[in-house]
Amino acid sequence: MDLEDKFREIGGWEEKPKNIQAELRDDISADVVIIGAGLAGLCAALELVKDGSKVVVLEKEFAGFGASGRNAGYLGGALGLKYELFLKKLGNEAAKNVVNFYEEGVNFAEKMFQEYNIQCDYNQSGLIRAAIHPSQEKQIHEEIRIAAELGCSLEFWNNSKMRAKGIPSAFLFGSYIPRGGTLNPGKYILGLREAAIQAGVKLYENTPLISFTEGAVINVKTPNGSVNAPNLIFASNAFTPKMGVLASTIVPLRVSAIETEPLSQAQLDALGWPGREGITTSHHIMESHRLTARNTLVCTTKQLRYIYGSNTPNKPDYVHYRALKNALNERFPFLKDISIKSCWSGYISYANDSIPVVGTLGSSSNIYYATGCSGHGLGTQGMVGHMIAQKIQKKDENPLLSFLMAHKNPSTLPEPFRWCVLNSALYAASRLDEKVNQKVKGL
Template identity: 70%
Template sequence: MIELKQKYTSIGGWEEEPKPLQSALNKDINADVVIIGGGLAGLCASLELVKSGLKVVVLEKEFSGFGASGRNAGYLGGALGLKYDLFLKKTGTEGAKNVVDFYEKGVDFAENIFKEYTIDCDYIQSGLIRAAIHESQEKSIRNDMKLGAELGCETEFLDHNEMRARGIPPAFLFGSYISRGGTLNPGKYIQGLRRAAIQAGVELYENTPMVSFHEVDGTVKVKSPNGSVSAANLILANNAYMPQLGLLQDRTVPLRVSAIETMPLSPTQLNALGWYNREGITTAHHIMESHRLTARNTLVCTTKKLHYVYGSKTPNEPDFGQYRALKIAIQDRFPMLKDISIKSCWSGYISYANDALPVVGTMGRHKNIYYAAGCAGHGLGTQGMIGNFIAKKILGYEESMLTFLMANKTPRTLPEPLRWCVLNGALFAASRLDEQVNRKART
């Protein structure tokens, strides 16, 4: 516990705060488009808009990458691991195929961004594995593989021998493998986007929270503590922080996710570990674990448990209960790394809707206020793509996938205190079921 308290970092473990920060807004200005949020969606939208000569202003409360865009596990995974059953019945088979195609194209979008803006983010195109840690998880994996294939996500089953031939650590018995995508450093990715946006002429103001916005005669005016931006269009790209702005409170909830990173592994430890291709691994638990090796030869483990904070709040604080659970997961899955020290631990928030689909739409009398949230933990490729789609719509181009997402009617969330009780009750029950599997695996 003492070690974990000493290793907690409030801004995530991938990158340091960029220096120098862009100055805060301290005047009243005009723009063609103002974007709130300097994450993946906001920056990708700004890059597309500025190409067409528009004046684009991005306001960021902290710094670009402060939220989930810079704190996630770094999995560019397409449709692998989606909860197909949460949206299949609602959208129908053809609609579900569109959803799967959307997530698959998110991989291509991100890979193209890396190339277009020469972003070195330690991307390893290794593919990903959804693995079992106990024989009882085989049915779930095979059912998901079958359904995924019907919807357009083709995966390959790796049996015990094939997993060992790849050097996958023995705790992961078998699993489904997808060759698309891989792992990256999300901190380097978002900072690469930040540099590209600044160089392209996007006006980025950091340490600049939005206080309020209102629409008058087709113009949206956004106020910050010491200035304002008036623009023809507004994009709200705050994801999990949207409810704290008084927006989407009845359709999305922020869930706290945590991560833990070990100290760098020695050559001897790496050799004992195997894992030659460094595929990203997620488990078939109800609340998955994710395990991956980084370019700096550390091991990162994320998720394990989820938590909802009352009132959809997003306090930037540690969750030592989750860090302890993650450390136990590392000890369970990698006994050959006994007594390895922890380098850092951190927490952040994902935005989640009841149907596990992105929440995208417009508001305002002139429908010139756009919003994007609901990444559901799968936004590394898709959130940037949604920002790009919104930018193209502002420029007059129609994207069929954006039209499909905007037409989706997101289910309502429960009011408080029912929301807190039901959500955390369900998450607790899922954790108990996962722990039963863990105990079986240990024996």
């Protein structure tokens, strides 16, 4: 299995924009400076410029280079959340707020598609969290029960329903959420990028943050310029700890993906799957499988890895790519000879309690941050950026933002304990998942 020549240093959805915006090479001022041109940063910028604010966005690479353009493209609402953990840690009412937050993220993203006429191959098919072995049925039913208690309505699709819907036979039964669906995240983030440029947002790409000085007016330094502004938003997600912010609160976890070459018509006919619903498995560390608008299969996750010191190297992970190819072969054995078109990796930001990390820093409380979406941020990260922008504009504060900003996320362990504990836990979860996979092979 030769994957060595398939690695992409950028996500597999889109190519690097042709109209890369110039690096900052001056000392300028703004009303708000935003670090990171992903979903949170661009949605914040788009809201801010509506009232005439002068907005500067600084991006180390190009808009969408990080998780916003590398994810699996699932607009999933509250499907697959850790409902039981939220109940245990937060209690019923606060757990309902978390679930509502993720559900509202679907509404927000769909609104952005329409408002800015973004064509991102959105398939409003709903999503499935599927079992691959009968032993997972109890877990699926329990998730549906708790989700309903917290305000998220999931349907149980038994084996007959799955077969009637044409879902590939490896997925036996599961929970289905009718809201949301799948999309091309590269097209979504590039659509936001173009909208921001057209709206007058000053986007500087190839412009990393060097340092910042807090105060009533914040000074942000870059290699060849600086920005003074009364407000700063860190919208840098998994890269935030390496900027000296939230290093004890979130950790970046490496996630990988593979994409096949386009399927032939005969292969598509054999596959079925007419609704093209996005599927995640009910493993401890899920697999995700989806059929794209360009008739390729994309398989992601399966393994997670923490890099020592919260580092985020943009390097291939061939062990993970091979594990994903094996998963693809196991779920779709009749496609075992299909070629892999590309593989890539990226980083999600993870908080100890799986609650998004949103708040302010500095003596003037004018440094905002939004991170810790734990792999569920396609709808919510843009929404948080939008809500922070409204707070800066002194509009009525969204109750969901108030809830998140009041929540105190627990600290992570210091190194080297963090590396040892996190990777030990991830390894143990992988071993449990492999036991389930072995049971499937034995059927």
